[in-house]
Amino acid sequence: TQTVSQSDAHVTVFEGDSVELRCNYSYGGSIYLSWYIQHHGRGLQFLLKYYSGNPVVQGVNGFEAEFSKSDSSFHLRKASVHWSDSAVYFCAASTNMGYKLTFGTGTSLLVDP
């Protein structure tokens, strides 16, 4: 059974700061990893994904994430956040054997202007 862990429930930063949102997974085989963003009262929107190749993947709005097999991690980063980045961020994982995405519990990011 695969699990996805987001250790920080809440993160607060100031506008212009850099931020890293952490995601760790447990699964032994090939794995797809992705990040989604959810603004208040909305559905989730895809940010980026990793399956193979370059461990650093670029997403929309200046977000990037880095896959580390040794750390079982897929942390999301942004060099300079904007107040509009305030949202809940979900890390998700799936195998290549099915259609089921497993989501983490989410990290709420608050960007103070």
Add this chain to the structure above:
Amino acid sequence: GGIITQTPKFLIGQEGQKLTLKCQQNFNHDTMYWYRQDSGKGLRLIYYSITENDLQKGDLSEGYDASREKKSSFSLTVTSAQKNEMAVFLCASSIATDSNERLFFGHGTKLSVL
């Protein structure tokens, strides 16, 4: 681009009531999903469907039924609403060949049970 429309946006029910949530997509996607979102618990998969008339149970299927009578629509039924239950139900779709690499989500139906 396409859109996923969930109706209703808000649903208030009584304990024991059967409640139906509807989802429509115009992406022409093969695969559709129902997730339940509880505060602090992330998203949990209830049902998914890889094609018209197909149904697959997720991790949280007990207490729910689903129906995929058309490719574009996927409905979810809460068979007996639980008192004080409160959750958001999210519908999503994806292209079959991409498996679940990228999901497109609706805005959700917020359920409250009195």
